[in-house]
Structure formats: structure tokens, C-alpha cells
Amino acid sequence: MTTYTDTYFTRPYTSQDKGTVENRIGVIRRFFPKKTDLLLITKNDVKLVERKLNNRPVRKFNYLTPNQVLQQNIALIIWIYKIMINLRKVFFLTMMLSCSSGIVFCQAVISPLELTYKQVDTVRLGLKIFYPSGYKKGDHHPTMVFFFGGGWTGGSMAQFEPHALHFAAKNMITVLVDYRIKTKHKTSPFECVKDAKSAIRYLRQHAEALGIDANKIVASGGSAGGHLAAACFTNESLNESTDDLTISSKPNALVLFNPVIDNGKDGYGFERIGEAYITFSPFHNVKKGFSPTIFFLGTNDKLIPVSTAQNFKKKIEEVGSRCDLFLFDNQPHGFFNKEPFLSETIAKTDSFLLSLNYIK
Numbered sequence: 001m002t003t004y005t006d007t008y009f010t011r012p013y014t015s016q017d018k019g020t021v022e023n024r025i026g027v028i029r030r031f032f033p034k035k036t037d038l039l040l041i042t043k044n045d046v047k048l049v050e051r052k053l054n055n056r057p058v059r060k061f062n063y064l065t066p067n068q069v070l071q072q073n074i075a076l077i078i079w080i081y082k083i084m085i086n087l088r089k090v091f092f093l094t095m096m097l098s099c100s101s102g103i104v105f106c107q108a109v110i111s112p113l114e115l116t117y118k119q120v121d122t123v124r125l126g127l128k129i130f131y132p133s134g135y136k137k138g139d140h141h142p143t144m145v146f147f148f149g150g151g152w153t154g155g156s157m158a159q160f161e162p163h164a165l166h167f168a169a170k171n172m173i174t175v176l177v178d179y180r181i182k183t184k185h186k187t188s189p190f191e192c193v194k195d196a197k198s199a200i201r202y203l204r205q206h207a208e209a210l211g212i213d214a215n216k217i218v219a220s221g222g223s224a225g226g227h228l229a230a231a232c233f234t235n236e237s238l239n240e241s242t243d244d245l246t247i248s249s250k251p252n253a254l255v256l257f258n259p260v261i262d263n264g265k266d267g268y269g270f271e272r273i274g275e276a277y278i279t280f281s282p283f284h285n286v287k288k289g290f291s292p293t294i295f296f297l298g299t300n301d302k303l304i305p306v307s308t309a310q311n312f313k314k315k316i317e318e319v320g321s322r323c324d325l326f327l328f329d330n331q332p333h334g335f336f337n338k339e340p341f342l343s344e345t346i347a348k349t350d351s352f353l354l355s356l357n358y359i360k
Contacts, residue, residue, distance in 0.1 A: 027053065117177075117202035118195065118240070123185060125195060127202070128157060128176040130168040135211060142216035142358040143173040143203065145251070147196055149223030149334070152189040152269070153182040159222065159337070166346055170359040173212055175203065179228070189224075189272055193238045193280070196228035197249035204247050216358055219251035222336065223303070224269075226259020227282065230293075234285035253356055254293040255349050257336045258301055262308045283312055290321040294352040296345050298331025324352060 010017035031049045032041065054070075057063040113129040132141065144167050146160035157176040164174035179195035180187040200217065207214040219229035231238075233250045260268035263281035273280050293316060297309045309325055316323040326348055328335060336345045353359045 112176075118198045118242075120180070120240075123180065125180065125199075126157075126178045127199065128164075129210065130164050130174045130176075131211070132168050132171045132173070134171065135173075137211070139211050140207070140213040141171065141173045141211055142218065142353075143175060143212045144218040144220055144255070145175045145177060145200065145203065145229075147177050147179065147219070147221035147225035147228040149221065149225040149257075150181060152192045152224045152227075152272075154184075155181060155225070159225075160220070162342065163220070163346065167353075167359070170350070170353075172218075172353075172359060173210070175199075189269060189280070190238055190276070192224070192228055193231050193235055194240045194243075196232050197235070197238070198240050198243055200232050200249040200251065201243055201247045205244065215252060217251050218253045218255055218353070218358065220255035220257070221259065222257035223260055223333065226256040227261055227263070229254055229256060230259055230261055230282035231280070233291055234282040234287070235279060237279045251291055253353075253358070254291050255352070256293060256295045257345065258297050258304055258333055259295070260303060261312055262304075267308070268303050283308065283315070286312070286315040286319060288319045288321075290316050290319055292322040292352075292356060294324045294326070294349060296326050296328070296336055296348070298328045298333065298335040300330050301333045301335075303333050324348075 015022045028049065031052075032038075054066045057065055113131070115127045115129065116124045117127050118125045135141070144164075146164060148155040148157055148159040150156075157178050160176060164176055168174045177196065177199045179199070180191045182188070185191070196219075200219065203210065203212055203217065204214045206212075219232050221227070221229040229251065233254065239245060259282075261281070262283040263269045263273045263277040264284060265277070267277070267281065267283065270277060278284060295309055295313065297304060297306065299306055306327060309327070313323040313325045326345075328341060328344075331341065335341050350359065
């Protein structure tokens with residue numbers, strides 16, 4: 001079989017030219033020492049060593065095992081393949097073969113840019129920014145910012161990575177935001193709002209350098225993350241002392257996945273918010289000029305009554321703004337994270353953003 005792969009040979013007796021190979025040899029010799037008669041080694045012996053090596057933590061993989069990394073990348077390849085089929089969009093892939101582990105890695109063409117947008121004491125909060133493949137310096141793209149869910153208590157930036165990759169392929173810049181949470185930072189929901197607003201302000205402040213169209217910023221999130229996206233527009237009172245308050249934290253559009261937007265006495269989180277819900281709760285702070293919004297909710301959501309979503313839509317429309325509400329029969333909280341609803345909600349978001357001229 002012709003592989004069209006360049007082949008190189010090291011100089012004789014120069015082990016420093018092939019450090020990775022020497023490292024692998026050193027590891028294998030722990031099982032098969034020098035002068036071992038290879039004729040005595042069975043296929044089962046080789047398989048046993050292979051299993052041990054592929055299931056031991058490796059430092060360069062952040063102490064995951066090679067098998068774990070392989071499964072992660074297989075999942076990524078499958079996801080990208082589904083996107084290619086569903087959208088008829090070609091994703092160009094770069095394949096790298098790691099000789100040291102025998103694992104094939106798959107990476108999207110554009111590697112995300114990782115930045116710190118805020119530091120509080122010793123805590124650094126980051127952004128992961130994805131650019132469209134055709135991005136050029138000097139361009140200014142509509143930008144979509146994602147806040148993960150988790151009740152202001154837990155969660156991961158990775159939740160909305162499929163969405164970020166999808167909309168980056170639609171010629172948007174997409175951003176995953178980290179923010180302080182109770183389990184990791186011992187913080188309250190109020191710090192979450194401060195961080196979300198800081199993130200939007202950071203992107204606007206550095207819009208020129210980052211290639212962002214500061215007048216076309218979409219905030220999105222699920223559950224508590226959806227609350228943060230909406231609160232960036234509705235909340236006026238919670239701001240980090242280090243923020244430049246002359247820079248607006250208000251998004252130009254909202255994409256909300258079962259957001260906990262009512263934090264009043266009969267809503268979500270009142271036991272943690274208390275009477276501060278009057279300014280904290282997006283439901284209670286809809287005002288003229290509210291950003292165009294798309295809202296996804298399952299009718300079997302135990303945290304958000306359908307009536308809350310319907311009344312939120314009514315409030316937005318009463319002040320002359322737009323709210324597209326989509327209800328999914330018998331679906332629970334978090335339904336949008338799984339197929340077929342992942343694809344369905346993304347497709348509806350495509351149409352919404354197309355109507356705003358944010359994508360083509």
C-alpha cells in the first residue's frame with residue numbers, strides 16, 4: 001500500500017534524535033528486558049502489554065489513558081461526520097498520527113483561541129473562542145456567546161461546544177465562557193451574573209482586536225446559563241468593581257434553552273436569591289428595547305412551567321420586541337442536549353439568526 005509518507009532515518013548511535021522512540025523502547029523493556037528471546041513471546045503476551053500501556057494514565061494527556069483519549073476523539077469524529085451529513089457542509093480535518101501511543105487524533109482546522117477575560121483574587125476565568133475557517137484579520141463577524149447550565153452550582157464549558165463548532169461553520173465567531181460556580185469557587189448566583197456581564201464587556205472592549213462585530217453579539221445558554229444570557233440584558237445592579245461600566249453588557253439577541261428566567265417567589269432559585277429577585281430575575285425586568293429572543297422549552301420541564309415561558313413571550317411582545325417560543329411535547333429539562341432535539345433546536349436557531357441577518 002502506498003502511503004505517500006515521508007520517511008526519515010536518524011544518525012547511527014544518536015538516541016537523542018529519536019527521544020520518543022527511545023522512551024517507548026524503555027517502557028516496553030520493563031516487560032521484555034534486553035536479551036529476551038523474542039521467539040518465546042506469544043501473541044497473548046503482546047496483547048497483555050498492549051492493554052496495560054493503553055490503560056495507564058499519561059502525563060501529556062492530562063493523565064487520561066490512551067484509550068480514553070481515543071474514545072474522546074472517536075466521539076468527536078462521529079459528531080463532525082453527523083454535522084457534515086446534516087448540513088451538507090464540508091469540514092476539513094487535520095489528522096495527526098502519534099507514534100508514541102499509536103493513536104490517531106482528529107482536530108478541526110481552526111484551533112480555538114483561549115484567553116483570560118477576568119481575574120478575581122487567584123481565580124482566572126477564561127474564554128474559548130472559535131473562528132470561522134474563512135476568517136481574515138480585519139474582518140468583523142457576528143458573535144455568539146455561550147454560558148453553560150448547572151444551577152449556578154456546577155457545569156462545564158464543554159456543554160455548548162457542538163453549538164460553537166456549528167455556528168463557527170456558519171461564519172460566526174463563537175465563544176464558550178467559564179464563570180464562577182458554587183461547587184468550585186464557593187460563590188453565589190450573584191457572582192455568576194457579574195462574570196457573565198464581564199465576559200460580554202470584555203468581548204466588546206476588545207472587539208477590534210478579536211474581529212467581533214460589537215453590534216451583533218448573541219448571548220445564549222441553557223438553564224442557569226440561559227438565565228445569565230438574559231440577565232446580561234436585564235440586570236443593572238450587579239457589576240464587578242473592576243468592570244468599565246461605560247461598556248454595555250447587553251446582548252443584541254438572545255438564544256435561550258430552557259432558561260430559568262423567573263426567580264421570584266414561585267420561580268426557580270428563590271431560596272438562594274431572596275428578595276433580590278426584583279432585580280435578578282429577567283422575567284421581572286423586561287423593558288422597552290428588549291433584544292430579539294428565541295426560547296426553547298420542553299412541556300414536561302419540572303423547573304420551568306410552560307405558562308412562565310408564554311408569559312415571558314407576552315411581556316417581550318408588549319414592549320414591542322420579538323420572542324419566538326418553541327415548545328417540545330413531553331420533553332424534560334435539558335432535552336436540547338440530545339438528538340434529535342440537538343439538531344432541531346440548532347436548525348431553528350439557524351432560521352432565527354438568518355432572519356436577523358447574522359448568518360447567511
